[in-house]
Amino acid sequence: MDEIKAHNIELVQEKDQFVPVSVSARHIHLQQEHADILFGKNYTFTKHRDISQPGQYSCVEQVTIIGPKSKMERIRVVAPLRKQTQIEVSKTDAIKLGVNPPVRHSGDLKGSATITVVGPRGQLDLTEGCIIADRHIHMSPADADKFGVNDHQKVKVEVDGEKGGLMYGVTIRVSDRYALDMHIDTDDANAFGIKGQEYLKLIK
Incomplete structure (x- = not known):
């Protein structure tokens, strides 16, 4: 919970750089x-x-x-x-x-x-x-404009915490049917100490 709160504090300060994450x-x-x-x-x-x-x-x-x-x-x-x-x-x-x-x-x-x-x-x-x-981030066209990214673009995502690091090769997926959310599997979640619902920093 403390880690999630820390991410939320950063989100308020730099909200256009962070995306929520879910574990599939x-x-x-x-x-x-x-x-x-x-x-x-x-x-x-x-x-x-x-x-x-x-x-x-x-x-x-x-x-x-x-x-x-x-x-x-x-x-x-x-x-x-x-x-x-x-x-x-x-x-x-x-x-x-x-x-x-x-x-x-x-x-x-x-x-x-x-x-x-x-x-x-x-x-x-x-x-x-x-x-x-693959690791991917769902975005609406408005989200993509806000983050300055394009459909199928590969980006990096930064994870804080005791097992923090960089995730490479994260695919941007843009559609007017999508809501902003990053999807990773259980292996990635365990490797980076992610439980889901944290906010992670997108790095182009």
Whole structure:
């Protein structure tokens, strides 16, 4: 809590340089065809809670993912449905599963890792779809103007605290559908001592 307060003090002083951060645990986005296989035809998903981006939410429903070495249960579905099924894991998860997903921008799935997904009604043996999500910051066009950055630009982000440092290769994503928020996975969060909801300094 003290660390978050310290970040908030800095935010008041230099508010145009700081972005909020959220930590994304492993999860799955589903396309309609695959949702039908895993949960049944035209299944209606139940909202668990809203997440940082407008209109998106985690669901009560969960699946199991299986790799060559092991499986992971209770992988939460994130809605609404997408054009292509995407499973996001951390590098630590990938090692445990025995898969080798690339670090990719969301939606860039060609040639990504194979994985098996099991739901209450069926199973998918995906030839691609598993990735490690790149570090990224969602911004509206107004946010991008304020920070002086462009869509797909790579920036650095500074983290304070006992395990502070610089995160390189953070991708800016700009859309009028986005709310300002930085997304990192659990590996990055653990490495930098981030719990989520802190404010981090953007450095171009």
